[in-house]
Amino acid sequence: MAQVWLITGSSRGLGRSLAEAVLRAGHKLVATARNPSQLSGLAERYGDQVRLFELDVTDPAAADAAVKRAVDTFGRLDVLVNNAGYGNVNAIEDTSIEEFRAQIETNLFGVINVTKAAIPVMREQKSGHIIQFSSVGGRIGALGRAPYSAAKWGVEGFSEVLAKEIGPMGVKVTIVEPGGFRTDFAGASTTIQNGRPEYDATVGVVARFQRNYDGKQPGDPVKAADAVLHITSLDEPPLRLLLGSDAMNAVEKNDIAKIEADRKWRELSISTDFDASA
Template identity: 70%
Template structure:
């Protein structure tokens, strides 16, 4: 059965790939961007099955407007994909509080705002699927991306709580965690600052790696989009889904290291009980 989607951050990267895959599958979509003119080619190609909407995810009014646009244009809404976001690279010391707040506003509060905008409709229908696109940075903190990781860790915790609240009323929540994909996320979408000399071996090395890595990431955006389509067709989708061999490997290594550390310090941990 045809679905109606609302996808944020649709103008490029994974968001663009998601929108194109959804439309090719015969579904309908509200595609959003700060500048909807960037989506005009999709409207020209797919006609009435796509509606381009201006959206700043940090605006409660615009978030509600995007949800309303889906319902008014297509008679309903089945899937929300919270994909919009960005992540710069710089040392914590050289990142201003304003820069921290800006990244967290978009990457965390933007997700919360969009999610809250759609919950009443999904609750009333006792159906719907909310897909939160986080990152491997939602499982482990990468060097140089502290604001991004702080936001993505926040989305993970928020979404885990959300899933437990909405599950009993029939609404699904899935956290999608991509690794490196060949989009412009690590290119023109990202500001790279090596910072002061003391951080050359950590953040500086990350910046240099990122510049060389861009365009060589293992992930194929079209295959990520295919995985998304498969995910939303599942009667019982997972709470979390890693995307990419690099992401899976890093997550597995991190989980095993955490378990080993917890076991190492178990005696001290349990010594605090009455």
């Protein structure tokens, strides 16, 4: 059965790969981007199967209008994908408050804006699936990407609460956590700064690695899109889905280290309870 999708950030990267996969599979799509002219090829190939929409996810009114376009055009909204986002590289000390706010507005509040626009529709339908693109940087603090990680950790917490609130209404939530994929995320979409000399052994290493890594990432965007399509067909999709062997290996190692650290400090942690015998 054909679904109605809305994808933010459809013009490039994983969002573009997913948009292509959705349309090839016969679904209907509202493809959004800040510059919808970058989506013209989709309209030429897929005609009435797709609608293009100019969307700045930081604008709540625009988010409402995008969801309304999906419902007015196709009659419902089955799958929302919050994919739009970016993350620059720099040291916290050298990242301005304005840059922190800009990344958090797009990467966190953009997700909140579009999600809130879609919730009433899916609640009334008693069905739907919200796909939130987080990152490995939403599970592990990404060195040199503090604003991005701060936002993505926010997406993770927001989406966990969302799943608990709307799950009983028949609406599913999945947090997708990609590792490195061969998109322009680490290239044209990212500003990379080495930082001042004092950060050469930390942020500088990341900056140099990122420049050399672009185009060599292990992840295939087409396969990522197929994986996302697959989970939308499941009656019980995962709350979280890691994408890529690098993501799986890094998060597994990090989570084990967290458990071991919690156990190490367990006695001190529980010592803060009131004395039951007092």
